[in-house]
Amino acid sequence: MEDCIFCKIVKGELPCFKVYEDERVLAFEDINPISKGHTLIIPKNHAENLWQISPDDLTAIHLASKKVATAIKQALNPLGVATLQLNGKGVNQLVMHYHLHLVPRSDDEPELSITAWELEQGDMEAIRATGEKISAALV
Numbered sequence: 001m002e003d004c005i006f007c008k009i010v011k012g013e014l015p016c017f018k019v020y021e022d023e024r025v026l027a028f029e030d031i032n033p034i035s036k037g038h039t040l041i042i043p044k045n046h047a048e049n050l051w052q053i054s055p056d057d058l059t060a061i062h063l064a065s066k067k068v069a070t071a072i073k074q075a076l077n078p079l080g081v082a083t084l085q086l087n088g089k090g091v092n093q094l095v096m097h098y099h100l101h102l103v104p105r106s107d108d109e110p111e112l113s114i115t116a117w118e119l120e121q122g123d124m125e126a127i128r129a130t131g132e133k134i135s136a137a138l139v
């Protein structure tokens with residue numbers, strides 16, 4: 001896609017700090033890292049989000065995430081690694097080319113805000129009704 005920065009990275013028109021590549025995916029360091037080792041994994045084929053990405057590319061992303069997360073564990077020995085993937089401007093997706101975030105937390109780093117939500121028990125009737133609505137929409 002013409003104006004997509006991640007497509008430009010795939011084509012070599014913009015630089016990146018590459019950590020992994022195979023025929024379908026590319027993984028590189030996020031240049032505004034939430035933590036040390038914050039890495040993005042993207043499909044080489046442009047797809048905006050989870051609704052658009054092909055099953056084969058999605059599979060490749062997740063197989064690559066295991067490889068890269070294993071390398072992060074080996075290289076940085078983090079306390080843990082969070083994975084995160086945003087779909088839509090309404091949830092703050094900024095780059096409209098599918099990307100999976102791998103966000104490690106090392107022992108000298110504060111708790112990650114993306115993993116620190118408070119648990120508060122919900123309304124069981126509302127949860128049941130919403131679950132049924134989603135389930136009924138599955139094809």
Ligand code: AMP
Nearest residue numbers: 005016029030031032086092093094095
């Ligand atoms: P989001 O779309 O909100 O899931 O996040 C987009 C992510 O892409 C942010 O964490 C940015 O720091 C990151 N980002 C944007 N441009 C680049 C770039 N040229 N190289 C590496 N990371 C980038």
Ligand code: ZN
Nearest residue numbers: 004007046097
């Ligand atoms: Zn793109």
